[in-house]
Amino acid sequence: MAPSKTTLRSLDGVNKISTRSRAGLGLPENVNKGLVKIDKIIRGKRKAEGSPSKEKAVKRTALGDVTCTFNSYTNNTAQKPTDAKIIRVRKITVQSSKVLQSMKTVQKPIQNENLAPPPAPGGNKVVTRATIKHIHIHCPNQTAVKPKEVPKENVVGIGATTKKRLSNEFEKTEESLYSSALEEISNDSPHFDSKKRATRLSKASDDSSEQQSSSSTPNLSFVADQLQLKLNLGSHEVPEGVVNYDKENWDDIYQVSHYAMDIFNYYKEKEKDFPIGDYMDRQVCLTKWMRSLLVDWMVEIQESFELNHETLYLGVKLVDMFLDRVTVSKETLQLVGAAAMFVASKFDERIPPMIDDFLYICDGAYNRREMIRMETNLLKIIGFNLGIPISYRFLRRYARCAKVTMPVLTLARYILEFALMDYDTISLRDSLLAAASLYMALKMKKISDWTPTLEFYTGYKKEELKDTVFLLNRGIHKPPKSQIMTIRNKYSHRIFFEVAKTPLLSDHQLFSS
Numbered sequence: 001m002a003p004s005k006t007t008l009r010s011l012d013g014v015n016k017i018s019t020r021s022r023a024g025l026g027l028p029e030n031v032n033k034g035l036v037k038i039d040k041i042i043r044g045k046r047k048a049e050g051s052p053s054k055e056k057a058v059k060r061t062a063l064g065d066v067t068c069t070f071n072s073y074t075n076n077t078a079q080k081p082t083d084a085k086i087i088r089v090r091k092i093t094v095q096s097s098k099v100l101q102s103m104k105t106v107q108k109p110i111q112n113e114n115l116a117p118p119p120a121p122g123g124n125k126v127v128t129r130a131t132i133k134h135i136h137i138h139c140p141n142q143t144a145v146k147p148k149e150v151p152k153e154n155v156v157g158i159g160a161t162t163k164k165r166l167s168n169e170f171e172k173t174e175e176s177l178y179s180s181a182l183e184e185i186s187n188d189s190p191h192f193d194s195k196k197r198a199t200r201l202s203k204a205s206d207d208s209s210e211q212q213s214s215s216s217t218p219n220l221s222f223v224a225d226q227l228q229l230k231l232n233l234g235s236h237e238v239p240e241g242v243v244n245y246d247k248e249n250w251d252d253i254y255q256v257s258h259y260a261m262d263i264f265n266y267y268k269e270k271e272k273d274f275p276i277g278d279y280m281d282r283q284v285c286l287t288k289w290m291r292s293l294l295v296d297w298m299v300e301i302q303e304s305f306e307l308n309h310e311t312l313y314l315g316v317k318l319v320d321m322f323l324d325r326v327t328v329s330k331e332t333l334q335l336v337g338a339a340a341m342f343v344a345s346k347f348d349e350r351i352p353p354m355i356d357d358f359l360y361i362c363d364g365a366y367n368r369r370e371m372i373r374m375e376t377n378l379l380k381i382i383g384f385n386l387g388i389p390i391s392y393r394f395l396r397r398y399a400r401c402a403k404v405t406m407p408v409l410t411l412a413r414y415i416l417e418f419a420l421m422d423y424d425t426i427s428l429r430d431s432l433l434a435a436a437s438l439y440m441a442l443k444m445k446k447i448s449d450w451t452p453t454l455e456f457y458t459g460y461k462k463e464e465l466k467d468t469v470f471l472l473n474r475g476i477h478k479p480p481k482s483q484i485m486t487i488r489n490k491y492s493h494r495i496f497f498e499v500a501k502t503p504l505l506s507d508h509q510l511f512s513s
Contacts, residue, residue, distance in 0.1 A: 236261050238456065239452065239456060241452050242452050242453050242456045243401070243403075243453045245257075245400070245401040245403075245453075245457070246258075246260055246261060260397070264394070264397055267389040267393070267394070267431070268389070268429075268431050268459065270387070270388075270389050271389050271429050271430060271431065274317075274321065274385075274388050274389070275427075276320045276321060276324050276426045276427055277324055277427065278427065279320075279323050279324040280423065282327060283323060283327060283328070284327070285327075285328070285329045285330045286323070286328070286330065286333060288423040290330070290333060291323075291421075291423055292421040292422075292423070292484055293483060293484065294319070294333055294334065294337045295316055295319075295337075295420050295421045296421060296483070296484040296485075296486045296487070297334070297337065297486075298312060298315055298316060298319075298337050298340075298341055299312060299417070299420075299486045299487055299490070300486050301338075301341050301361060302341075303486070303490060304361070305345075305353050305357065307341075307345055307348075307349060307353075308348050308349060309392050309413070309417075310344075310348045310390060310392055310393065311341065311344045311345050311347075311348045311349060312341075312344075312417075312420075313390040313391060313392045313420070314344040314347065314348060314386070314388060314390055315337070315340040315341040315343075315344040315345075316340070316420050317388050317390060318340035318343060318344060318378060318382065318388075319336055319337055319340045320426050321381070321382050321388075322336055322340070322378055322381050322382070323336070325381050326377075326381060332374075334362060334365065334366075335362070335365075335366050335370060335371070335374050336374065336378070338358045338361070338362050338366070338371065338374075339358075339371060339374040339375045339378050340378060341358065342355065342358050342371070342375060343375060343378060343379065343386070344386075347386045355368060355371055355372070356368075358371065359371060389430050389431070390430055391416055391430035391431070391433045391434040391437075392413070392416065392434070394430055394431045394433075394434035394435070394458075395409075395412055395413065395416055395434035395437060395438060396409075397457070398434060398435060398438050398454060398457060398458050399412065399438060401453060401454070401457040402438070402451065402453060402454050402457075404438075404441075404442070404447065405447075406497070407445070407497040407499065408441050408442065408445050408447055409441070410491070410496050410497050410499050411441040411444060411445060411497075411499040411502055412434075412437045412438045412440070412441035413437075413491075414487070414491040414496070414499045414500055415437040415440050415441060415472055415476060416433060416434060416437040417487055417491075418472075418475055418476055418487050418488075419433060419437070419472055419475055421475075421484060421487070422471070422472075422475045424471060425471065425472075425475075428468060428471075431458065431459070431460075432460060432464075432465070432468055433468065433472075434458075435454070435458040435460045435465055435468075436465045436468035436469045436472055437472060438454070439454075439462075439465050439469060439510075440469055440472060440473065440505075440510065443505060443509070443510050444502055444503070444504070444505055445502070449462075450462040450465070466511060469507075469510055469511070470507050470510075473504075473505070473506075473507055473510060476504060477504060487500075488500050
């Protein structure tokens with residue numbers, strides 16, 4: 001859902017405000033007086049290209065019009081159809097020569113060419129099944145349709161044997177135990193083998209007896225234990241003095257404690273597959289300040305569209321990966337950010353915004369073709385690999401294992417999200433950034449120090465966090481600038497416990513015992 005009002009900033013710092021139409025949003029007439037002209041957006045129903053016109057309703061039966069052909073054939077026997085395909089069909093019940101009311105059964109086309117020609121129909125006599133064996137069906141305006149082949153039924157006079165058709169699996173007998181729904185096997189069939197059937201029946205009885213004996217004893221726990229032992233799930237040894245968080249939540253299906261540790265160990269191994277270097281020297285048209293403006297604008301998109309925080313972190317990651325590999329101009333930078341958020345929302349959102357919403361949020365600077373082309377180029381550059389480990393997921397895992405309160409976690413999220421605008425953090429590991437932000441939140445809230453539990457689950461000691469903590473602390477100590485106030489205003493709200501107003505600490509206070 002697009003916002004009613006969104007503040008957009010160009011890369012040179014000039015404020016621009018774009019809004020939707022007054023009629024669609026119920027805004028007053030003077031809402032944009034002196035700012036930006038509002039163009040009324042009228043969106044009609046989209047229609048697929050080449051769709052048929054609905055002025056004339058075209059109706060068509062499944063097998064074509066059979067009645068008109070039969071009447072024309074009975075009335076004019078001298079003329080034979082020569083310009084249309086002829087299909088011979090067995091067994092058609094006709095009540096009258098004028099109206100063909102019902103068709104009992106339709107069998108496959110006759111393949112025997114030595115059959116006698118159809119008798120000449122006469123007058124208005126009632127034609128019965130015994131008198132009609134073959135009927136030429138011809139429609140001058142319809143294309144001949146080959147009837148579908150249906151299984152034969154018990155028909156007197158054709159020499160077919162009587163066969164029983166099973167309706168469902170509960171009506172299966174011993175003779176038809178291995179027959180499918182479309183198989184009909186009789187004793188006279190060449191495919192029938194009494195010895196094979198006896199062997200199958202004996203094997204089936206053995207299997208059923210084994211299943212009954214095994215069902216009497218509960219073996220689900222045994223299978224689960226064997227699967228866990230084979231996959232080596234949850235077998236991580238926890239040192240003494242460390243809270244075994246996964247073991248405490250072992251039966252909680254939402255915690256996935258059986259393989260949560262394996263998931264985040266895999267994430268930490270995958271971090272080296274997504275390196276980002278110092279690309280700003282190669283970007284001749286861009287600066288660090290312009291990147292900070294872009295990230296601030298992406299945070300505003302996340303707030304306006306009410307997207308997940310994972311979408312924001314993935315979008316910023318995609319921007320840095322693209323800029324590390326491709327040189328872009330100043331005018332294209334905002335398009336890269338919009339396309340990155342568009343791709344990230346498709347990956348992480350249940351209902352992602354439409355492309356029109358992203359074009360609207362760009363204030364009409366780009367068209368649909370440019371957005372789709374940038375999205376394609378972005379996916380090609382990153383190799384279509386969107387499974388990038390992001391720091392937000394690491395932070396949530398670490399805070400959960402440490403059992404911190406929601407205000408402490410929100411403060412760590414504020415520090416981590418504020419670091420997105422800092423260009424100096426792009427080359428650091430996401431797991432390290434998450435651990436350092438959580439350490440700062442614990443110290444600023446005066447909760448606790450770096451515990452053995454956090455050291456075990458994060459994999460980082462307190463000394464390893466020192467440089468990263470100093471870098472993040474310098475970032476939040478910078479004086480606020482009016483152009484990039486979105487994150488500060490966001491976390492100053494009471495919904496986020498006003499964590500942006502938490503008193504800051506010096507580097508010495510952060511690492512004092």
